[in-house]
Amino acid sequence: MIQLQQLSLQRxxxxxxxxADLTIHSNWKVGLVGANGVGKSSLFKLILGELHxxxxxxxxxxxxxxxxxxxxxxxSDRTALDYVLDxxxxxxxxxxxxxxxxxxxxxxxxxxxxxxxxxxxxYTAESRAQQLLAGLGFANGDDRRPVSDFSGGWRxxxxxxxxxxxxxxxxxxxxxxxxLDLDATVWLEQWxxxxxxxxxxxxxxxxxLDNVTGHIVHxxxxxxxxxxxxxxxxxxxxxxxxAQQQAAFEKQQVRIGEIENFVRxxxxxxxxxxxxxxxxxxxxxxxxxxxxxxxxxxxxxxxTSESVSNPLLQIRESELGYSDKAILSGISLSxxxxxxxGLLGPNGAGKSTLIKSLVGDLPLRCGERRGxxxxxxxxxxxxxxxxxxxxxxxxLHIQRLSPQASDQExxxxxxxxGFIGDDxxxxxxxxxxxxxxxxxxxxxxxxxxxxxxxxxxxxxLDLEVCHALTxxxxxFEGALILVxxxxxxxRNTVDEFLLVANGRVEPFNGDxxxxxxxxMEQRRQQQxxxxxxxxENRSQSAAERKEAKRIAAQKRNQLRPLxxxxxxLEQQLEQQLEQLTEVEARLSDxxxxxxxxxxxxKQLLQQQASLKQQSGETEEQWLEAxxxxxxxxxxxxx
Numbered sequence: 001m002i003q004l005q006q007l008s009l010q011r012x013x014x015x016x017x018x019x020a021d022l023t024i025h026s027n028w029k030v031g032l033v034g035a036n037g038v039g040k041s042s043l044f045k046l047i048l049g050e051l052h053x054x055x056x057x058x059x060x061x062x063x064x065x066x067x068x069x070x071x072x073x074x075x076s077d078r079t080a081l082d083y084v085l086d087x088x089x090x091x092x093x094x095x096x097x098x099x100x101x102x103x104x105x106x107x108x109x110x111x112x113x114x115x116x117x118x119x120x121x122x123y124t125a126e127s128r129a130q131q132l133l134a135g136l137g138f139a140n141g142d143d144r145r146p147v148s149d150f151s152g153g154w155r156x157x158x159x160x161x162x163x164x165x166x167x168x169x170x171x172x173x174x175x176x177x178x179x180l181d182l183d184a185t186v187w188l189e190q191w192x193x194x195x196x197x198x199x200x201x202x203x204x205x206x207x208x209l210d211n212v213t214g215h216i217v218h219x220x221x222x223x224x225x226x227x228x229x230x231x232x233x234x235x236x237x238x239x240x241x242x243a244q245q246q247a248a249f250e251k252q253q254v255r256i257g258e259i260e261n262f263v264r265x266x267x268x269x270x271x272x273x274x275x276x277x278x279x280x281x282x283x284x285x286x287x288x289x290x291x292x293x294x295x296x297x298x299x300x301x302x303x304t305s306e307s308v309s310n311p312l313l314q315i316r317e318s319e320l321g322y323s324d325k326a327i328l329s330g331i332s333l334s335x336x337x338x339x340x341x342g343l344l345g346p347n348g349a350g351k352s353t354l355i356k357s358l359v360g361d362l363p364l365r366c367g368e369r370r371g372x373x374x375x376x377x378x379x380x381x382x383x384x385x386x387x388x389x390x391x392x393x394x395x396l397h398i399q400r401l402s403p404q405a406s407d408q409e410x411x412x413x414x415x416x417x418g419f420i421g422d423d424x425x426x427x428x429x430x431x432x433x434x435x436x437x438x439x440x441x442x443x444x445x446x447x448x449x450x451x452x453x454x455x456x457x458x459x460x461l462d463l464e465v466c467h468a469l470t471x472x473x474x475x476f477e478g479a480l481i482l483v484x485x486x487x488x489x490x491r492n493t494v495d496e497f498l499l500v501a502n503g504r505v506e507p508f509n510g511d512x513x514x515x516x517x518x519x520m521e522q523r524r525q526q527q528x529x530x531x532x533x534x535x536e537n538r539s540q541s542a543a544e545r546k547e548a549k550r551i552a553a554q555k556r557n558q559l560r561p562l563x564x565x566x567x568x569l570e571q572q573l574e575q576q577l578e579q580l581t582e583v584e585a586r587l588s589d590x591x592x593x594x595x596x597x598x599x600x601x602k603q604l605l606q607q608q609a610s611l612k613q614q615s616g617e618t619e620e621q622w623l624e625a626x627x628x629x630x631x632x633x634x635x636x637x638x
Contacts, residue, residue, distance in 0.1 A: 001025050002047065002170075002198070004224065007056035009042060016042055018222040019056065024215075026061075026169075029192070029199040031209045031231060034219030036434055036462045040202045044068065044172050047200075067168035069176060073147065073155040080150070080158055081143035084129040087162035091120050105560075120167075132161040135187040136180070137347040153179035153382075164191065173201040177208055177485055178459045181347045185485040186516055204463050206231050207487040231463075298468035300416040300441070302378070302476040304337075305448045309372025311336045312451050312479050313358060318367025320350065320357045326365055327353045331505050335451060339479040342490045344508055344515050345500030346522070351483045354500060355381070355453050358481065378449030380457045385436045390429035394419050394439050397428075398446055417442045418465070433460035441469070450478035458486045487512050562629045569622040576618060580611040 002024040009017040016039030024030055032040045045051040046058055048068060067087070076083070086092060098113040117123065133143055136157045147158060156179045163171065171192075177185050189211045192199060203209055209216070209231035216234040218225045227234040313335045321327035327350040335341075335358075343351045356362035359379045360369065389397065394417075398410045414424045417438045428439060437460045444452070452473070458466050466489065473480060473493040484490055490512060497515070499508040508515065583604055586592060592601050 001059075001061060002200075003057075003059040005057045005059070007046075007053045007058060009039065009046065009051070010054050011039075011042060015222055017053075017224070020222065020224045022217060022224040022226060024198065024200065024217075026198055027196070028215055029213045030201070030215045030217055030226075031213040032200065032202045032217050032219065033209075033231070033234070033463055035464060036432065038219040040219060041174055044174060044200075044202075047170075047172065061169075064170055065166075065168045066170045066172065067163045067166035068172035069163040069174060070159045071156070071174065073159050076147045078147055079144050080133060080138065080147060081126065081129055083147050083158055084132060084143075084161045084165050085125055087165035088120075088125065088167060090167070091117075091122050091125055094120060094122065129161070129165055132164050135184065135191065136161055137184045139348070157184075160188075168197060170198045170200070171195060173199065173203075175202055175204065175460075177203060177205045180485055181456075182344065182485045182487070182515075183346055183519055186519065204458060204461055204466050205486050205488075206463065206466070297418050297420070298416065298465055300445060300468060301472045302445045302452065302478075303448050304450045304476070304478040305374065305376050307374040308337050308450050308478070309374040312372045312375050313377075314368075314370045315358065315364070316368045316370075318357070318369070319365040320353050320362070321365055322362075323365075327503070328500070328505060329503055331367070333358075333505070335479045335481070337450065337479055338477065339481075340493060340495040341479075341481045342494035342497045343481065343483045343500055344497050346519075349500045350503070350505075351500045352381075352455055354505060355379075355455050355481065355483060359453055375451060376447065376449045378444040378447060378452045380440060380444055380453070381455040382459060384440045385433070388428050388436060388439060391427050393425045393427055394442065395424045397439060397443055401443065401446060413446065414442060434462060434465065437461055438465060445472070452476060452478060452480045452482075454481070455483045456485065457482075458484060458489060562625055566622065566625050566629065569618055569625060573615060573618045573622060576611055576615040580608065580615060583608045583611060 002022075004017075004020055004022040006019045006021065007017055008015070008019055014037075032043065034040060042051060046053065047060065048066065073083075078086070094113055094116050098110060098117065101109040101113055121128075130143055138154075138157070147155065150158065160173075160176055163173070176188060180188065185205070185208060189208060192212050199212070201209075201212070211230075213230050214228070216227045216229065216231055218227065218234065218238070227237055229237070311334045315331055315333045318331045319326050319329045320331055331354070343354065345351050353362065357364060357369070359377055360371075361379075392400075394414050395407070395410055398414065399405065402410075411424055414420075418435075419438070419442075428436060431439070437457070441457070457469065461469065466486065470489055470492050473482075473489075480493065482490065482494055497508040497510070499506055499515075499518075508518075510518075587601075587604055587608065591597065592604065
């Protein structure tokens, strides 16, 4: 049980918690929600011992094993597999101790450590680590690549795999779905639901929270309020509280009116019965939870340009990809105003390639891309954040686009994205990832695009901004193409899906539940195709492992006589060199060269020559034995 009692925490001048109370019982799965900067990550640091409360107590069970996901990882030469295995610290310690015991030929200690390794399931550790890597989207062979080969997003996935590899009673996850695609997110949900222990996680992905958590802790007014149920149930309960307030009620009516308008729009154009039914249920639920967000500071929208072409953009009989590799072929796509398309497909299948080709950032390998006369593209991707001028403020970014706009006009606009007062004048380099994403969204919305292309727009955004983005996209009248692991955003903003898989782009006739079933079927087929080869590999590897152990034991047995031989040769060589030194010392005496001592001189010279020959032969034997020993030791290391 984790317990906070009258706990207060302050960072700098900001009070995060003021006499807050919280109890989390064993095996609960808990989501932490609240605005950015209220102290969610700081609570993790408290639990990890990196921060200490200013007042009150934090009580943790004795011997609690904690695993947490690091937010950064530096490049190294360690392979991805070794990096993930490093997450199991106890396993690594036992493996290291075993290597030492075997080097010292301490067979009793080695036997004890082999038993301990078996108790830790150490012999299946590599297989389990590879399963984690595969589930998180790494390709075959990636496990042998050095960490330094991977980009920042993939390194974060390695951190997540390392945390999952660590045996734990408490698992702390801070935005684990950032940098994951939909496939990996679904896999992670399943893994966490099967986890035997307590989970505390921070996430902006409401579907992920719904499917994993059974309690929600809300950071609000420097207190911690706990709600039983998942995130959707939390929203309903919070909405019921807020709806009792008259001001909240009035704002609620406006929000519900916006949602009802969107429902009417959707009903008028829905063509797929199953998807329509799923969407309408989701929208009806949104009406109930709308008041939970009445106090949100975000209320932005995407307005379209006055002039609109129809179609906005066309791609005909095209092949997409790079100069050395085709990714998608036979692509024909026509985007008209009002089109709302979600892209589905496995990791690496070409969703981002399609979007880059539509934007024009990636030239077509063949075929035709034709934009309408009035086409205005708004493009959001993670590299857009990197393209921001870090020394410029949000205000300056907008003024560069529209020098004629007044300061007050721009300030009012930026306020809808949460940049209020002096926040609009702060240089971007001081902003968090979520704040930079809001700047990028503000720049896109300011330019009034009629085609929005969005590649994982919710990474780094908190739940309130995700909700505001959902509302903004619902009211957007232009065309939208969206790639996202956020299923709530997909369900509530797109009308149809395209499946990007196997080098093709085709309509997907179903909803997200159908897509999850499709993914499971794909995995089953891949496993069925791989099983014969895997069985053969397993049987071969079992025989090979047995033979390798036999050979290793044989080589270890060969080491012992070799080492004894080396010791004996060293002793012989030492004795021979001592005798030679003694003879040469006698030969350095001038008296030995007198005529009366000729016979003695002759014997000493013969003895010198014999000792030189013996020591040379002994040294050559020692070198040969040493090389043989080093070769055997190198083979054992392999």
